[in-house]
Each structure stands twice: as structure tokens, then as C-alpha cells.
Amino acid sequence: MLSLQEIEKIYFTEENAVEAVTDISLSVEDGEFVSFIGPSGCGKTTVLSIIAGLIPPTSGRILMNGTEISGFSKETGYMLQEDYLFPWLTIRKNIELGLIITGMHNEDTVEKTMSLLAQLGLGDKADAFPSELSGGMRQRAALVRMLAPEPSLLLLDEPFSALDYQTKLKLEDLVSHTLNSQQKTAILVTHDLSEAIAMSDRIFLFSTNPGSIYNVYQVPETFRRMLPLEARNHPEFHPFFQRIWKELENVENQHPNTP
Ligand SMILES: Nc1ncnc2c1ncn2[C@@H]1O[C@H](COP(=O)(O)OP(=O)(O)OP(=O)(O)O)[C@@H](O)[C@H]1O
Numbered sequence: 283m284l285s286l287q288e289i290e291k292i293y294f295t296e297e298n299a300v301e302a303v304t305d306i307s308l309s310v311e312d313g314e315f316v317s318f319i320g321p322s323g324c325g326k327t328t329v330l331s332i333i334a335g336l337i338p339p340t341s342g343r344i345l346m347n348g349t350e351i352s353g354f355s356k357e358t359g360y361m362l363q364e365d366y367l368f369p370w371l372t373i374r375k376n377i378e379l380g381l382i383i384t385g386m387h388n389e390d391t392v393e394k395t396m397s398l399l400a401q402l403g404l405g406d407k408a409d410a411f412p413s414e415l416s417g418g419m420r421q422r423a424a425l426v427r428m429l430a431p432e433p434s435l436l437l438l439d440e441p442f443s444a445l446d447y448q449t450k451l452k453l454e455d456l457v458s459h460t461l462n463s464q465q466k467t468a469i470l471v472t473h474d475l476s477e478a479i480a481m482s483d484r485i486f487l488f489s490t491n492p493g494s495i496y497n498v499y500q501v502p503e504t505f506r507r508m509l510p511l512e513a514r515n516h517p518e519f520h521p522f523f524q525r526i527w528k529e530l531e532n533v534e535n536q537h538p539n540t541p
């Protein structure tokens with residue numbers, strides 16, 4: 283569904299040029315859930331922003347369903363760590379804005395979206411303002427807003443990192459279930475290796491200076507299709523975690539300048 287070919291990004295500042303990522307080639311299958319992990323500064327957000335069309339690559343190509351794309355695509359939904367709901371709009375208005383921007387605002391899509399909001403336990407919060415919701419509720423509202431225009435590719439940049447552990451585990455299950463039932467394709471960026479393992483079909487480990495793909499792991503068949511909380515309790519989860527953890531440490535030790 284999505285294919286990146288030899289993506290390179292150099293950031294030019296007034297004083298110098300930073301090669302953020304180089305030679306990123308990867309494909310994501312239709313309906314697949316993949317994660318990007320790696321040390322701080324290895325270019326995960328950069329690659330996600332390039333896929334979202336927020337910034338252009340310096341070189342390389344992005345294909346979606348076989349067609350080269352550049353810039354923003356209606357097929358793509360993006361959700362950042364800060365949920366970026368507009369504070370002056372109610373939850374309902376925030377969500378409807380996503381539909382209006384993408385030209386998909388009609389009775390049918392509004393009704394579907396409000397029913398998803400109710401499914402995610404926010405049926406009575408539609409007319410509340412973001413400041414009246416908890417962090418986890420805002421993340422769920424942001425999720426509904428992202429899904430409202432029915433994008434087929436979802437990009438999630440550390441969507442759970444601001445949440446407490448309990449809420450995060452619950453949201454992982456909820457997101458996993460929602461995306462699976464709608465057969466979405468998704469890319470998750472996370473600092474949390476166990477989250478990446480619990481949620482993904484495949485994991486891309488990045489190394490840094492400049493950012494590139496260091497290794498790719500297929501999550502074991504035995505727990506791949508389980509909900510994250512169940513997967514975390516599977517006996518094969520921990521050995522798999524240990525294996526990637528070691529390589530993550532190798533990558534970080536190669537570049538001791540990163541925190
Ligand atoms: N707008 C920018 N201008 C210049 N350099 C940038 C810019 N954005 C990112 N960089 C540099 O590009 C590299 C990759 O940054 P990026 O934000 O993609 O990393 P990341 O893997 O998402 O890190 P983190 O895990 O900390 O979020 C870093 O060296 C960073 O300093």
C-alpha cells in the first residue's frame with residue numbers, strides 16, 4: 283500500500299546542514315500495523331512527517347497504492363503526541379472540522395462519527411470543551427477526529443506517551459481493536475518497545491547519525507493477532523522483547539552522544 287524508496291532528508295539551517303535520514307526504503311502492506319523505534323533523533327518523526335506530506339524529502343520517492351505522491355493526501359490521517367484539539371471548539375465541532383476540511387461533511391459521516399465517539403465512551407462529551415476532558419478522553423476524541431474522514435493510512439507519533447500507564451494500556455487495546463475492525467494500515471512511532479511489540483505486525487528499528495533502518499522484526503505469529511494487553515502476557519512476548527532490547531542497546535551504544 284505504501285512504499286518509500288531511498289528517502290533522504292537534509293535539514294538546512296542558517297549555519298549548517300543536518301542529514302536527518304538517509305536511504306530509507308520500506309513498504310507497508312494494506313491492513314498492516316508497523317512501528318518505528320530507535321534512539322532520540324534517529325529521524326522517526328521526520329519520516330512520518332514526510333509520509334504525511336508535512337515536509338518534502340530531499341530525495342527519494344513515496345508511492346501510495348502504486349502512485350507517486352507528494353504533499354498532503356486525503357488518504358492519510360495524522361495524530362500527534364499533543365492531541366491538538368482546538369480548545370475553543372467543543373468535541374463535536376473539533377471532529378466536524380476534520381470532516382469539513384476534507385470535504386466529507388454530510389449527515390451520514392457526522393452520524394457515523396458520533397456513533398464512533400459513543401463507542402469509545404465519549405457519547406456524553408460531544409458538547410464539552412477539550413479542557414473539560416481528561417488526557418485519555420482527549421486522546422480518544424483526537425482518535426475519532428483522525429478517523430472521521432476515513433483515511434486508509436494512519437500515522438501515530440507517540441500518541442500515548444503523555445498518559446498514565448493504566449490509561450495507556452486501555453487505549454492501546456481500544457486503538458488496536460478499532461483499527462483492526464476497520465482494516466486500517468498504520469504506522470506508530472513510540473519510545474516504548476513493549477508497546478511496539480504488543481501493537482505491531484512488524485517493527486523497524488532505526489539507528490542514528492544519520493537515521494537509517496538498522497533492522498526489521500516480524501512479530502511472532504503466536505501473539506501477533508492478540509489484543510495488546512493479552513499479547514503482553516503471552517509467554518513468547520518477553521523473550522522477543524529481550525532480543526530486540528539487546529539490539530536497541532547496541533544501536534544506542536554505537537552513538538553515545540544520544541541520551
Ligand atoms: N526542523 C528541523 N530543522 C533542523 N533539524 C531538524 C529539524 N527537525 C529535526 N531535525 C533534526 O533531524 C534529526 C531527526 O529528528 P526527528 O525529530 O525526526 O527525530 P526522532 O527520531 O523523532 O526523535 P525523538 O525520538 O526524540 O522524537 C535530529 O538530528 C534533529 O535535530
Ligand SMILES: [Mg+2]
Pocket residue numbers: 326327328
Ligand atoms: Mg519524534
